[in-house]
Amino acid sequence: MDQNVFDDPRITAVGLLVEAHAGLSARFAAQFDEHDLSPVEFEVLMRLARSPGNQLRMTDLAAQTSLSTSGVTRVVDRMERDGLLCRRACPSDRRSSYAVVTRTGLDRLDAVLPGHLRIIEDWFTGQLDAAALRATLDGLRRVRDAVHPGATAGSTDPAPADETAATRG
Amino acid sequence: MDQNVFDDPRITAVGLLVEAHAGLSARFAAQFDEHDLSPVEFEVLMRLARSPGNQLRMTDLAAQTSLSTSGVTRVVDRMERDGLLCRRACPSDRRSSYAVVTRTGLDRLDAVLPGHLRIIEDWFTGQLDAAALRATLDGLRRVRDAVHPGATAGSTDPAPADETAATRG
DNA sequence: GAGCAACTATAGCCGCAACAATATTCCGTG
DNA sequence: CACGGAATATTGTTGCGGCTATAGTTGCTC
Numbered sequence: 386m387d388q389n390v391f392d393d394p395r396i397t398a399v400g401l402l403v404e405a406h407a408g409l410s411a412r413f414a415a416q417f418d419e420h421d422l423s424p425v426e427f428e429v430l431m432r433l434a435r436s437p438g439n440q441l442r443m444t445d446l447a448a449q450t451s452l453s454t455s456g457v458t459r460v461v462d463r464m465e466r467d468g469l470l471c472r473r474a475c476p477s478d479r480r481s482s483y484a485v486v487t488r489t490g491l492d493r494l495d496a497v498l499p500g501h502l503r504i505i506e507d508w509f510t511g512q513l514d515a516a517a518l519r520a521t522l523d524g525l526r527r528v529r530d531a532v533h534p535g536a537t538a539g540s541t542d543p544a545p546a547d548e549t550a551a552t553r554g
Numbered sequence: 555m556d557q558n559v560f561d562d563p564r565i566t567a568v569g570l571l572v573e574a575h576a577g578l579s580a581r582f583a584a585q586f587d588e589h590d591l592s593p594v595e596f597e598v599l600m601r602l603a604r605s606p607g608n609q610l611r612m613t614d615l616a617a618q619t620s621l622s623t624s625g626v627t628r629v630v631d632r633m634e635r636d637g638l639l640c641r642r643a644c645p646s647d648r649r650s651s652y653a654v655v656t657r658t659g660l661d662r663l664d665a666v667l668p669g670h671l672r673i674i675e676d677w678f679t680g681q682l683d684a685a686a687l688r689a690t691l692d693g694l695r696r697v698r699d700a701v702h703p704g705a706t707a708g709s710t711d712p713a714p715a716d717e718t719a720a721t722r723g
Numbered sequence: 724g725a726g727c728a729a730c731t732a733t734a735g736c737c738g739c740a741a742c743a744a745t746a747t748t749c750c751g752t753g
Numbered sequence: 754c755a756c757g758g759a760a761t762a763t764t765g766t767t768g769c770g771g772c773t774a775t776a777g778t779t780g781c782t783c
Contacts, residue, residue: 390667391604394675398687399578401694406575407620408701409568424740434756435560439781443762451576456740475675480748500557505564509571512700513693518567521693524686525570531681532577594769612732625770627733649731649778 404518412504420497425452425460426469427501430494433470433486440485442475469493570573581673594621594629595638596670602639602655609654611644626653638662663703 390396410424417427432449441449447457463486464470469490475481475506486494510518559565586596601618602722610618616626619714630653633639638659644650655663679687 391600393671395671396600396677398569398691399674401574401691401698402578404573405694405697405701406571408698409571412701423739429567431560444760453741454762454766455742459740462763466660474555478749478761482762502562503563505568508701509697510564510567510698517693518690519694520686520689522567522570524682524690524693525574527681527686528678529570532574532581532677592769613730622771624734631733640757644731647731647779651732656749680761 403411409505411509412508413501416500416504417497420493421467422493422497426449426464426498429457429460429464429484429492430469430486430490434491434494435485438485439491440473440483442483444481446484464490480506578674578678580609581677582670585669585673586666588669589662590636591662591666594619595633596666597653598626598629598633598653599638599659602653603663607654609642610651610661611650611652613650633659641722676686 400419413427413514414424422430423517428450429446432446433439443457443461444454446452447454450457461470461472464484465472468487468488470484473483474484475483513521583593586593591599597619598615601615602608612626612630613623615621615630616623619626621629627674630639630641633653634641637656638654639653642652642654646651682690
C-alpha cells in the first residue's frame with residue numbers, strides 16, 4: 386500500500402510543527418486584529434522597538450523580518466500613513482532612511498503585548514510543564530540553528546538585532 | 555528598560571517555533587520548485603493521494619488544507635490545467651465535484667517525496683537524537699492539540715483525513 | 724409539493740507581497 | 754576627479770488568496 390508513505394514519521398513530524406505554528410499564528414492574528422494590526426505590522430513594531438533609538442534602516446528591517454525590501458517599503462508606507470512610525474533621513478548615507486517608531490506605535494505595542502504574551506502562555510508555554518517545555522524549546526532551537534533562518538530572516542533571539550544595526554549604523 | 559520585554563522567554567519561545575518553521579518551509583519550497591510545484595500544490599497532492607480513491611470533494615480539500623474554498627477552486631484550476639489532477643462530478647450530489655489526482659500527479663508526487671523526506675531528515679529529525687526528537691514532538695503535539703488547527707485546517711496525522719472524507723462521502 | 728434554509732462551487736473584487744526594473748547615492752580605482 | 758560597480762529605496766507588474774456575492778442543488782418543514 387502506498388498509504389504507508391503518508392504515515393511516515395517524518396511527514397508526521399513536520400505536520401506537527403506546521404500545525405502548531407499555524408494554530409498559534411491564527412490566535413495571534415485574531416488578537417492583533419482587535420488592535421488593528423496585521424502580523425507583519427506587529428513584527429515591524431517589535432523589531433523597531435527593540436532596536437537602539439527605536440529605529441532601523443529599511444534594509445535592516447527587511448533582513449530582520451520575513452519581507453523583501455520592497456515589501457518593507459509598502460508596509461512602512463501603510464504604517465506611516467497610520468502614524469505608527471515615520472521615516473527619517475539617514476544623515477551619514479543619503480541612500481538610506483530610517484523607520485522610527487512613533488509614540489503612537491509604542492503605545493499600540495504596549496496595548497497589544499500583554500494579550501499577546503497571554504496567548505503564548507495559554508496555548509504554548511502553559512501547555513507544557515517546565516521540563517517538557519525546556520526539551521521542546523531545545524529541540525526547536527537545534528532545528529532553528531541548523532536551518533539558519535537567523536542569517537536572513539532575522540532571529541527572535543536578542544543578540545542578532547543589535548548586531549545587524551551596529552554593522553550598518 | 556523596556557528592552558527586557560523583548561527578551562521575555564515567551565517571545566523567545568514563539569520565535570524559535572516561527573523560525574524553525576520558516577527555515578524548514580524555505581527548504582521545502584526550494585525543493586518543490588525544482589519539480590515545478592508550489593507548497594500548496596504539494597499539500598493538495600498529498601491530501602488527495604492519501605484519500606480513498608485518490609479523490610476529495612472541493613470542500614473537504616479546503617478543510618484539510620490551509621485554503622478557503624475559493625482558494626481551492628483556483629489551485630485546482632491551475633493543477634487541472636497542468637494535468638496534475640482533474641475534476642469529476644459527484645454522482646450523489648450535483649453540487650459537489652471531486653478533485654482526482656491523475657497519474658501525472660502521482661508521478662510528480664513520487665518524484666518529489668524522496669527528496670522531501672530527505673530534507674526533513676537532514677534539517678529536522680536528524681538534528682536530534684531519538685529521545686530529544688520524541689520530547690520535541692510530544693511538546694509540539696500537545697501544543698497542536700491545544701490550538702486545534704486539526705478541526706479546521708486538517709491534521710497531518712493519519713486519522714482525521716479518512717474521517718473527514720467519510721463524513722461527507 | 725412548495726417554500727425555505729443550508730450547502731457547494733465559482734467569480735468579482737481587493738489587498739498583500741515577491742520579482743524585476745529604475746533612480747539615486749556611495750565608494751574604490753585609475 | 755571621472756568612471757564603474759555595489760548598495761539603497763522605490764515603483765511597476767504579476768500572481769496568489771481571502772472575503773463577498775452569486776447560481777445551482779439539496780433536504781427539511783409544513
